Amino acid sequence: MEDNVLRLAGEQTIAIHAGEFPDPSTKASAPNIVMSTTFVADADAGFSVEGMEEDQAWLYTRWGNPTIHQLEQKLAALEGAETAVAFASGMGAISALLLHLLKAGDHAIVSDVAYAALSELTNEKIPQLGISISKVNTSDPDAVERAVQSNTRLIYIETPCNPLLRLTDITLLAQIARKAGALLAVDSTFATPAATKPLELGADLVVHSLTKYLGGHGDALGGVLLGSKRLLAPLRKQTAIRLGGVLSPFNAWLILRGLATFPLRMRAHEANALAVASFLEQHPAIRQVVYPGLPSHPQHELARRQMRNFSGIITFQVAGDGRQQASRFVDRLQIIHYAVSLGHHRSLIFYLNTADLLTTTFKFSSPEQLASWRQFAGDGIFRLSVGLEDAADLIRDLQQALP
Numbered sequence: 001m002e003d004n005v006l007r008l009a010g011e012q013t014i015a016i017h018a019g020e021f022p023d024p025s026t027k028a029s030a031p032n033i034v035m036s037t038t039f040v041a042d043a044d045a046g047f048s049v050e051g052m053e054e055d056q057a058w059l060y061t062r063w064g065n066p067t068i069h070q071l072e073q074k075l076a077a078l079e080g081a082e083t084a085v086a087f088a089s090g091m092g093a094i095s096a097l098l099l100h101l102l103k104a105g106d107h108a109i110v111s112d113v114a115y116a117a118l119s120e121l122t123n124e125k126i127p128q129l130g131i132s133i134s135k136v137n138t139s140d141p142d143a144v145e146r147a148v149q150s151n152t153r154l155i156y157i158e159t160p161c162n163p164l165l166r167l168t169d170i171t172l173l174a175q176i177a178r179k180a181g182a183l184l185a186v187d188s189t190f191a192t193p194a195a196t197k198p199l200e201l202g203a204d205l206v207v208h209s210l211t212k213y214l215g216g217h218g219d220a221l222g223g224v225l226l227g228s229k230r231l232l233a234p235l236r237k238q239t240a241i242r243l244g245g246v247l248s249p250f251n252a253w254l255i256l257r258g259l260a261t262f263p264l265r266m267r268a269h270e271a272n273a274l275a276v277a278s279f280l281e282q283h284p285a286i287r288q289v290v291y292p293g294l295p296s297h298p299q300h301e302l303a304r305r306q307m308r309n310f311s312g313i314i315t316f317q318v319a320g321d322g323r324q325q326a327s328r329f330v331d332r333l334q335i336i337h338y339a340v341s342l343g344h345h346r347s348l349i350f351y352l353n354t355a356d357l358l359t360t361t362f363k364f365s366s367p368e369q370l371a372s373w374r375q376f377a378g379d380g381i382f383r384l385s386v387g388l389e390d391a392a393d394l395i396r397d398l399q400q401a402l403p
Contacts (some may be wrong), residue, residue, distance in 0.1 A: 003237075006108060008020060011193075011194070011263045012057065012079070012263045012264065013079060014074075014077045014078055015074070015086070015259050015260055015261070015262045015263050018073060018074040018078070018258050018374070019069075019070040019072070019073030019074035019077065019256075020070060020256075023053050028075070028346070031067065031070055031253065031256055032066075033067055033069070033249055033250060033253040034065055034066045034067045034249055035059065035249050035250065036061065037061045037062075038059070038060055039057070039059055039060070041057075041059055042057070044144060044307075045057075045059060045388065049063055049237055049241050049242070052100075052237055052241075054083075054143075054229065054236075055144075056231050061246065061249065062099070062241055062244060062246050063241055065249050065252070066099030066250055067249040067253050067256070068086050068247055068252045069254045070252070070256060071086055071247075071252040071253075071255055071256050071259075072084040072085065072086050072224070074256065074259055075208075075210075075214070075224050075226060075259075076226060078193045078259070078262070079193045079197060079206055079208075079226045080193075080197050080200060081199055081201065081206065081226035081227055081228075082136065082227065082228045082229050082232075083226070083228070083229045083232050084223045084224050084225065084226045084232070085232050085235060085236045086210070086222060086223070086224050086245070086247040086252065087212070087222065087223040087224065087225070087245045087247055088222065088223070088238065088245045088246060088247050088248070088251075089209070089211065089221045089222065089223050089245070090115070090189065090207070090208065090209025090210070090211060090212075090222075090223035091117045091118070091121075091223065091378040092223050092245030093209075093223030093224055094115075094117075094118050094121070094207060094223070095121065095205055095245070095373045096225070096235065096239045096240050096243060096245060097185060097205065097207065097225055097235070098121070098122075098126055098131075098154075098156075099239055099243070100234075100235045100238065100239035101153060101154050101183065102126070102129075102131045102153055102154060103130075103131070104127075104131060105130060105131075105151060106131050106132070106152075106153045106154075107131070107132040107133075107134065107149045107151045107152045107153065107156040107208035108122075108126075108131065108132070108133055108134070108148050108149055108152065108153060108155070109133075109134050109136050109138075109144060109148070109152060109154070109155045109156065109182075110122050110133055110134070110135055110136070110137045110368075111135070111136070111137075111156065111157050111158050111161055111168070111366060112135040112136055112137050112138075112283060112362065112365075112369050113158075113163075113164050113166065113362060113372075113373065114139075114156075114158045114160045114161055114162060114187070115158065115187065115189075115209075115360045116160045116162075116357075116360075118187075118362050119135075119157075119362060119363075120361055122135070122179070123361075123363055124220050126317060133150070134147040134149075135363060135364070135365060135369075136258065137166075137368070137369050138155075138157045138159075138161075138168040138173065139166050139167060139168050139169075139299070140160075141169065141172045141173065141176060143368075144173060144176055145176050147217070148176065148179075148180045148182070152180050152181075152182045153182055154182055154183050154184075154185060155173060155176065155180075155182050155183070155184050155185070156185045156187070157170075157184070157185070157186055157187070158186070158187040158188075158189070158190070158294060159172060159186065159187075159188070159190075159191065159196070159306070159326045160190045160191060160311070160313070161188060161190075162189070162378070163315060163352050163381065163383045164315065164368050164373065164376040164377055164381075165190070165290045165291065165292060165297070165313060165314075165315055165376065166298075166299070166372070166376055167292065167299040167302050167303055167306065169302060169306070170184075170186060170196070170198050170202065170203055170306065171201045171202055173203075174201060174202025174203055175202065177204070178202070178282070183204040183205060183231075184202065184203045184204050184205070184207070185203065185204065185205040185207060186198035186203045186207065187206075187207040187208075187215045188206050188207070188208060189207070189208050189209045189212050189213070189343075190212075190311055190313055190342075191205065191307060191309075191311060192208075192213045192214065192262075192266060192309070192311060193277050194213075194262065194263055194266035194267075194308065194309040194311075195306075195307040195308050195309040195310070195311055196278075196306055196307055196308070199226070199227065199356070201306070202205075204227055204228070204231065205225060205226065205227040205232075206223050206225070206226040206227065207223070207224070207225055207226075208223065208226070209222070209223055210222030210223055210224055210255050211223075211341065211343075212341070212342055212343030212344075212397050213262070213265070213266065213269070213311070213312075213342075213343035214255065214262060214343075215254065215255040215258045215259075215343075216228060216258040216259075216262065216343060216344065216345060217254070217344060217345055218262070218341065218344035218345070218346065219254060220250075220251040220253070220258075221251060222247050222251055222255050223247075226382070233374055235271075236399075247366050253260050264299055265345070265388060266309050266311070266312075267309070267315040268307075268388050269311060269312030269343075269386060269387070269388065270293065270309050270310050270311060270312060271391070272295065272312065272314070272386045272387070272388070272389070272394065273291060273310065273311065273312040273314055273386040274291070274293050274294075274310065275391040275395065276314060276384070276386050276391060276394055276395060276398070277289050277291040277293065277294055277314045278294070278395060279395045279398070279399075280316050280398070281294065281296065282312065283399075283402060284319070284320065285318055285319050285320070285402045285403045286316050286317070286354055286402075287316075287317040287318060287319045287378070288316060288317045288378065289314060289315075289316045290312045290314070290315045290381075291310065291313075291314045291315075291317070292307060292308030292311070298376075299374070312385060312386040312387070313342055313383065313384070313385055313386070314383075314384045315376070315377070315381040315382065315383050315384070315388060316365060316381065316382050316384065317377070317378045317379075317380070317381055317382075318382070318402075321349065322336070322351055322353065322379065322380040322381075322382070323353065323380075325382070325402075325403075326338075326351035326382075328401060328402075329349060329351075329382075329401050329402075332400060332401040333349070333401050334398055334400075335347065335389055335393055335394060335397040336348065336349050336394065336397050336398070337349070337351070338350065341385070342383070342385035342398055343385060344385065344387060345387050345388045346387045346388075346389070347384070347385060347386055347387035347389060347394055348384075348385040348387070349382055349383070349384045349385070350382070350383055351380060351381075351382050352377070352380060352381050352382075353379070353380040354373070354374070354377055354378065354379050354384055355379070355380075358370075363390040
């Protein structure tokens with residue numbers, strides 16, 4: 001699709017057509033999978049990535065590949081970004097971001113509740129490199145501003161954050177980052193471009209796990225960084241290619257295929273999640289439900305301002321023992337799978353125990369941070385990723401599995 005047509009196109013049209021074109025040789029309408037690891041080169045081709053240009057011909061798939069490039073173009077169009085760099089997983093993207101932007105002596109502010117692997121990486125490995133990390137409740141802009149230091153280079157947030165579904169005001173955090181001379185990176189995996197476009201709100205970089213909603217089918221790992229060419233062209237050359245966390249062309253093709261239905265899926269995820277969350281909120285065995293689309297969410301007004309779609313993740317606490325209810329779900333659920341991950345076409349549920357997570361993952365530095373966790377999670381929460389099944393069937397499945 002031509003760029004001038006793309007600029008005027010709607011989200012569903014972009015999801016289908018951006019980055020794709022009929023094969024010039026075979027006239028195939030659907031994109032090909034280019035699985036070759038190497039490409040026939042000209043005699044003057046360089047052997048080092050140091051001389052690589054962003055738009056040069058294909059040479060080696062770790063440097064670039066036509067199928068992966070098509071995916072990057074589609075993702076950039078959906079996010080409203082200038083460019084994108086795809087990775088083998090969401091953590092591949094996050095690791096490349098941190099290792100590229102931060103060096104010994106730098107300081108970064110990171111959400112005190114975030115994806116477990118990121119939290120653990122910034123608890124241990126990143127500080128071992130001489131990089132100072134402050135874990136902050138980023139839903140509190142004043143706390144973020146107080147944490148800024150003269151050497152702060154990055155503010156990293158998730159909104160909604162995993163697993164609490166607590167929100168952060170991106171516009172306010174972007175103002176704080178600019179004042180500090182730092183970059184703002186937003187993990188928008190839970191929100192997706194259907195809900196929020198962080199770059200439009202002032203963020204510098206966006207992170208997604210493609211394994212979740214964007215791929216949407218639970219059969220392909222992937223991750224992506226999105227933003228300006230000024231930031232991402234050096235990152236691709238100096239860090240992504242050299243560290244080698246490259247997305248498989250086959251996985252890129254699977255995710256491309258999933259993206260064609262992405263806007264349709266997100267509307268269905270939201271409708272189902274709202275129906276299930278409303279059911280759970282009225283059930284006598286449920287103590288608390290957290291979903292951005294419910295008026296009972298502590299930040300519902302921010303959700304309405306910042307999210308065009310409330311997505312498909314619900315958390316809830318049961319009135320009784322969470323571990324016992326987890327065993328009951330394992331034994332009794334017929335449609336919903338008891339499994340980790342989220343954003344797939346099938347519904348998934350998993351229990352997250354507070355005591356376990358405070359031992360392994362989340363290191364709170366103040367009573368206020370712990371209080372915020374307990375406000376959303378208590379002694380433990382079930383994270384329910386509501387899929388594309390009929391909402392009535394999901395409700396019946398939960399009803400027969402609850403006390």
